[in-house]
Amino acid sequence: MNRQRQKAFAGRLAAMVGVAIIAVVNLLPVLWGMATSLKPVQEILSPQLKLWGFSATTQHYETVIFGSFGTAFMTSLGYGIAATCVAVILASMTAYALDRLRFRLRQLVFYIIVACVPLSMGAAILVVPTYIYFTALGVSNQWYTLPVIYLALNLPLATWVMKGAIEGVPTELDQAGKIDGLSNMGILVRVIIPLCRPGLFAAGMLVFIGAWSEFLAGSVLVQSPSLRPVQVAIYSYITAFGRAWGPLTAAAILAVVPILVLLFALGRHLVSGLMSGSVKG
């Protein structure tokens, strides 16, 4: 009895240590970045380690918010929201067709979309030919260039997540809808979509995070400062300011906040969506 209790205690202790290690390893860099972003320059350069108890300043935040980063933040917000809304609609349409409609080559189309999931991760390779032919066609450096690319890069994954969600809706409900006189599109919009809300959240979050986080295409396919996305603005602080860790961490923290808020509010959907899609690095 006593030994068993000891063992249970040891188990719980090990679990707590595990939780602590993972939390520290994953969150410490964010906290350290946050501390740095609030320190005046002399304190940043001081070798003394201070996570708190320093004289806080908002000067770095002012620098980045009123600098190029502020513009880029709003631009990326626009890109992300546009890509997310369109992707969720297109993914639902595609997933519905692949799951509920009978047509030739259905298997092949699904196969191609799944193949596009890992293919879309090869941005470093794709960006070279994309840059060359977008420039030739005059469609680079336009307001629609990056949202279209972000939409397309994240669409395969969103489609796969939505396919999983739609699969989970019993086809008997389609039949009931049909009897009530609904068309195919009516069934999709009125019957299936309302039942796929967790899938929609998951797909939407994945697209938004993907669009918000993209760097390579954003760094070369647009040149106008007003079209520059947020990750490129952050990176530009590395080269422009050398070792200016104050503005750099302030920009990084500001870019991370919307994502972390999203994660802690809707993380469950994201996690389950990732698992159902099973998927992307």
Next chain:
Amino acid sequence: MAAAPTIRGGERRLAALLLAPTAILLLIVLVLPTLFAFVYSLLDLRLATVAGFAGLENWQKTVFRPSTVPLLIRTAVFVAGTVLLTVALALPIATWLDRLTRNRSLAMQVVVIVPWVLSTVVASLLFRWTWLESLGIGSWLADVLFSSRITPLLEPASAMVSLILVATWRTLGFAVLLLVAGLKSVDAEIYEAGRVDGASTLQRFWLLTVPLLRTSLTIVVIVLLVSSLNNAEVPLVVTGGGPGDATMTLALQIYQTAFTDLDFGGAAALASAAMVINIFLVLAYTRMSRIGRPDQ
């Protein structure tokens, strides 16, 4: 079947209509660039405009040259190091999360995935500032423990190790989630049977968990291979490829050949070579995902 030809036709037309926008987008952004990489690698490009046919000149300039061998070796070290370390850490963490209660497991999954939702640029930046810079926490710890500050980014070997650590930190949570998903589909009774038969925890892990997770593990490995092979952001932000060329990987080399050296033909040749590896991995991925089998 033949009874309702009009409905069938209508369904087919609707399917075409629903699929068209997605098909067009994927064609423009994913499929055409894949094909064009090979085409451009054979053309003479002045900046980004076509000036004529180049034959294999681009390939000779950037691919078939002696320095490609060390480039591939460095890339292989980075990719293999990241994939192995990630899987080695993800397996025990996933097994542990699988044993927690549902709510605790979900909460932990959200914490575990944090570095993955930070963008690669931000994650690399914050990791570098915290653990790799002389003013960071890592250096401070080294000072406290061994009374010497560390500057891992200044030495070739430790710079490569740093790169692997950053990439692993970012993708670990993702690998854990996929493995937890895989573990869910494994029947709990098998573990119970293992326990009844007197298998130790370690034996159950090696003899039951690992073999039963084979499909999930393979998918995780393929995805990690693709993502680390194509990862230009981590070396770009953490080391910039240095010191010297010590951390210059294939993805970063392609990016810099095109957008720093402005040699688009040469970059296209390198990209095509990398694309061959990618296509191979993509095919392996689709096969493992078992979507070839008809549903219903």
